[in-house]
Amino acid sequence: MIVIVFSIIFLLLLIFQLVWWLVFSSKWSTEAINQLKQIPGPYEYPLFGNFFVLWGSRAEMWKSLRNCTKLYNGRYKLRMLHIVGINFAKPDDIEEILKSSTQLQKGFIYFLIKPWLQEGLLTSAGDYWRIRRKMLTPAFHFTILKQFANIFEENSKLAVRNLSKECDKLYTNVVEYINDYALHTLCDTTLGCKFESTSAEFSNYKKAIHKFGQIVVYRICRPWVFPDFLLNLSLLKFKVRQTIKTLRSFTSKIITSRLQTWDPNIVDNTTIETTSGRRLYSMLDLLILHMKTNGDIDYKGIQEEVDTFVFEGHDTTSVAIVNMLMLLANHTKVQDKILEELYSVVGEDISKISYTDLQSLKYLEMCIKETLRLYPSVPFIARTLTEPLELKDGLVLPKGLLCNVHIYDLHRDPEYWPEPEKFIPERFTDENCAKRHPFSYVPFSAGPRNCIGQKFAILQIKSIISNILLNYILEPIDTPESITLLCDLVMRTEKPIRVKFRKRIRNS
Template identity: 25%
Template sequence: MFLWVLLPIMVLAWCWNRRHLYRHSRKVPGPHGLPLLGNLFDFTGTPSEIYDKTTKYFETYPNLAKVWFGPKLVYGVSKPEYLEKIFSSLTSFDKEESYRKFGGAFLGDGLLTASLPTWKRHRKIILPIFNQKVLNSFVEIFAKHFQFLNDEMEKHVGREFDLYELLTRCTLDITCETIMGVEVGTQKGELFLFKWLDRILEITYLRQYSIWYHFDFMFKWTQLHKENLRLIGELNRFTEELINKKRVQVSTGCTPNRKSLLDLLLESSAEKLTTDEIKDEMQTFIIAASDTTAVTACFILVMLGMHPQIQNRVLEETNLILGPDGRLEYQDIPRFEYTSRVIKETVRLFPPGPYVARHIEADLPLEENLVLPKGASVLLGLIHVQRSTEFWKDPLKFDPDRFLPKEVEKIYPHSYVPFASGPRTCVGKKYALMSLTTMVATVVRKFKIGTEYKSVDEIKLKTNMVIRPQTGFKVWLELRK
């Protein structure tokens, strides 16, 4: 009897303590939900279904809207002025708690998931390592592995196939050699790390959208939990083995002439980062650099296959700079002006991370009488603002000339944020752009690319944290004469 009296009182007290959330949320539109459960069941299903439902939500409620994910208040934001305030404010600097709760299982306290104090300390140590001199030294590695990619792609000439596995194997090889300083032979079929990573990300994404999986005591009884533990165990063992090998190399002075990021990290911060912290950062780089770069590379090649005239212009620029057989050097990268515009237009239409989630640590005013309240979360719809008819003429048209110098000046501020913005922007942006430029220059000289896709609108998307087509990156290749 006492429990039945106490329970309503506890619920009322809980609601009273959250009254500021309810007060501010009433000023913002959003779908109706169930008491306590909110819109919990509106975002369930497969990764494709969840993505489609999220897209519909942003289309139905543009600029700013709210949704109750169980007891959690989440705002969907796609207005550039609001994005700018959220990206730049220390109030919303911290990642949404689900990043750490679910991503932390395999990323630990890496840059993607770390709390603000940890993130500041790690970034201060890591950022200087990403200097231009170090990045320039990686171009030779990029070129070597993309040349091997060409050899693998040649086996598929004359028939349609999905680019994803070949590109992911290649970018994993590149990431492990540049970040870890170790060759792992993924392209030779000796390692299936790319499959582990893809599945780990998918399980993490599904768990974020299922409230039942939020509770550890429920999730641990599922097959997903068992599979996730096994895959994370494989990933941890892989990373730890490479770090131990690298420590032996450093202690014995047997490091290669070209130093990896791990070499530099161990030398510069042996007393600053623990072994676990270094492992977390290495796994973060492996996942963030390999999958996002591979997916973007696939989208670039699909776009070139869809637009033969643009592909021909890229080939002409490549031949002008390198000739038909010239070797690409780091000094050549800035000369690929048109190719750079192709890459920028690709990530406008297909930002690798279409959504970014942040946590509101203190009330954040967006306008007069419009506040994001403390304790809420925000989901930033980068892909929606980058495809908005309000800020882009014919937004689903693939047009690299949007990024001509005279046109860049006209881009509405914060309507183009594929790598996020503000202090917590992507640390590996230059690394990715240099790698992608090398990939394009290597592939287009050997192959003419085609695809069954006829328009951007035809490419239905999904995400497992990183965006990709629902039906794969389907292309066909012809050898150039």
């Protein structure tokens, strides 16, 4: 009996191997396969490839990817079944991938996000993406951002007041506070609505985002749930559907609420009347305007973009703020320098920090950039080549190849960042930036598909950090050495980051 079972298993493996080889050889030409053989990587097992490198917990996966980058000097190959991915962490390679005006299709891994975000700006490609990008760009015009600065200030002061009760505690889990602040601020600005942080929808939405990220990472290295048709045969599909239902319920309520009150003739916090008579709209209002007047987007399209921006607009920003608070808590001299700059720019009346003030905080901006160097909110992005791509060293990457850009490793390359583990904001003086490779630092991606909301994010981070430091001294609980990083859709830590807040006493 045992012999029969093993014989059946062996026969099935042979069949799978034959099917795999037929799929693999039909996808790649002999020349392409020879090119791919030039790229090093971990040992490949027949049929399965070397995806076992990613096997284990999200923390173990994170460490494995970092080790591979070092072992193979920033360029290595990983294969799972017929899917081949080349991983890049050197600026010359990354420049060729990101600067291209034709290589705009996101990587295969983004298809795992599509059941949720569908054809939103993050996941769409081709003319569909170009139309949406052009449609949404005016929503982040500097005049709109200038108006948003008032909302940033209002919400930052509210967050500061909420933190006052934390001073009596040994430490504070800053993740919860900052997540609430970032989501509130996004809703108040780009979406034109308010939510109570105590509402069930608010809490469930935040939990669902974390759950969805865990599901995506789980699927990446498990062939039996990686393709959608296999996922739909598993029990995991019910968890995916419930999670997406929770996520969409939150954004659907936002859209419905705004549709009920939307009036194109009203000028408010999310609508700007310029001196030239041109009217600018924030994101959701702009999408509704297009639906009502031009008909070039429908409700489903609005849902796609709102889903995308609520996720990307609050989660990435909150991660950056949390990591910055940890770093500042561990660098009291940097806190002092930021405070000194704040007083020199804002003056003695610190009751309000204006848009012009925020723009003038150059040292604070260097601190934000250094935070995003050490902890890029999105540590990994990917492209699928729609045509062959030649790298600077002459290697030609074939059409259909998955190219993974590891921003985290790029930002810690000692060739471009001496003492890469250290927090040194002065790396971002104009003089130092001019000396570096332009693609050695890409926290918001780069090229045509760079982040549309990066100025929004920087302005918001400046606002909350300024207000916190004006009122509190940050003291370290967690350190860069004590935290454990995880693979996820954005930069996550195994445990929430903790900081001690102490009331700042101003000298009279």
